[in-house]
Amino acid sequence: MGPQQHGxxxxxxxxICRDIAAGAEAGAEIALVVGGGNIFRxxxxxxxxxxxxxxxxxxxxxxxxxxxxxxxxxxxIGVPSRAMSAIAMPxxxxxxxxxxxxxxxRKGRVVIFAGGTGNPFFTxxxxxxxxxxxxxxxxxxxxxxxxxVYSADPKVDxxxxxxxxxxxDEALARNLKVMDATAIALARDNQIPIIIFSIQSxxxxxxxxxxxxxxxLVAPESH
Numbered sequence: 001m002g003p004q005q006h007g008x009x010x011x012x013x014x015x016i017c018r019d020i021a022a023g024a025e026a027g028a029e030i031a032l033v034v035g036g037g038n039i040f041r042x043x044x045x046x047x048x049x050x051x052x053x054x055x056x057x058x059x060x061x062x063x064x065x066x067x068x069x070x071x072x073x074x075x076x077i078g079v080p081s082r083a084m085s086a087i088a089m090p091x092x093x094x095x096x097x098x099x100x101x102x103x104x105x106r107k108g109r110v111v112i113f114a115g116g117t118g119n120p121f122f123t124x125x126x127x128x129x130x131x132x133x134x135x136x137x138x139x140x141x142x143x144x145x146x147x148x149v150y151s152a153d154p155k156v157d158x159x160x161x162x163x164x165x166x167x168x169d170e171a172l173a174r175n176l177k178v179m180d181a182t183a184i185a186l187a188r189d190n191q192i193p194i195i196i197f198s199i200q201s202x203x204x205x206x207x208x209x210x211x212x213x214x215x216x217l218v219a220p221e222s223h
Contacts, residue, residue, distance in 0.1 A: 001038035008038065008069055016143075017073040019205035024079055024110055028209055031101070031111045031135055033128040034070060036062025042120070056120035060087055063124065067114035068093065074110055081110040086118030086127070098134050105135065125183035133190045140192050141208060142179065143199030148216030149178050167221035178218055187218070194218040 002009025024030055039062035045055030067083040071093075074081040082104045083093035094100065096113060104111045116127040125142070132140045146154055149171070151161040163176075168188035171178045178184060178196060187194050197208045197215035207213035 004038075006038055008066075013069060013073050014077070015202050016199065016205070017070060017077060017079070019199075019203060020074065020110060021077055021079045022203070022206035023209045024108070026206065026209060029105045029108075031105060031113060031131060031137065032067075032070065033113045033124060033131055034063050034066040035124040036060070036064075036066055038062075039065055053120040056116075056122075060114075060116045060118070060120075063116060064089065064092065064114040067112045070112050079110055080108065081112060083112045083114055086113070086115035101131075101135055111135075123180045123183065125179035126186065129179075129183045129186045129190070129192060129194075132192050133186065137192065139195055140187065141195045141197060141205070143205065144196060145198065145200060146196075147198040147214045149176055149196050149218065151176070163216050165217045165219065168218060169221065171218055178216075184218070188220075191220060 001007055002012030020030060020032070036059050040058050042052070042056035042059035045058060046052040064083075064085050064087070067085070071081045071083040084096040084101060085093050086096050088095045093114065096115070101111050101113075113127065113131045116122060116124055117130055128140060128142070149163045149166055151163075151174070154160040154162070166176070168184055172181055172184055178194065184194070195208060195215050195217055197213055198204055204213055208215050
């Protein structure tokens with residue numbers, strides 16, 4: 001949504017997609033999981049009195065809108081891409097199947113996973129780790145508002161400590177809000193490194209892919 005309060009901000013969308021294009025051009029196989037908070041958040045709907053399951057389903061539909069926007073922009077800048085939804089809507093985008101997703105990745109297409117896990121009560125973070133595990137991703141990169149993991153919100157607490165690296169269990173024990181606990185535990189159980197970086201500046205995604213960007217690595221403690 002860029003500087004807006006909601007919706008899609010085309011310049012921000014294009015900037016992020018050009019970062020993704022740079023990563024793909026460098027040879028990385030890229031699968032994306034998109035959220036829908038710029039349109040509707042299930043938790044916000046539930047807090048306002050909606051049934052939680054209904055609110056989460058609305059949030060999952062919002063992610064499909066964003067996935068279509070990302071796919072459109074990627075295609076416009078010359079990056080072959082496919083949107084796949086955990087909620088079947090074949091007239092809009094492909095239903096998610098692991099085998100088809102892997103074929104798309106092998107053919108050099110960017111795959112955009114929408115619809116969360118297809119189930120209420122699970123966050124987009126959990127959907128991201130689930131898809132990473134299913135498609136054999138070497139790492140999971142989470143683009144956020146800050147350049148890594150901090151002991152507290154650095155926008156609120158100037159003394160917040162930044163971590164270059166932290167273990168899954170420590171992140172859970174300290175309740176550092178890297179991702180939700182279910183997502184971190186699933187990443188830990190499948191030994192998927194999580195890389196937290198800021199998506200706010202141009203070139204950050206490609207830079208992190210090259211091992212040059214500022215980020216925090218969440219990984220097994222023994223590594």
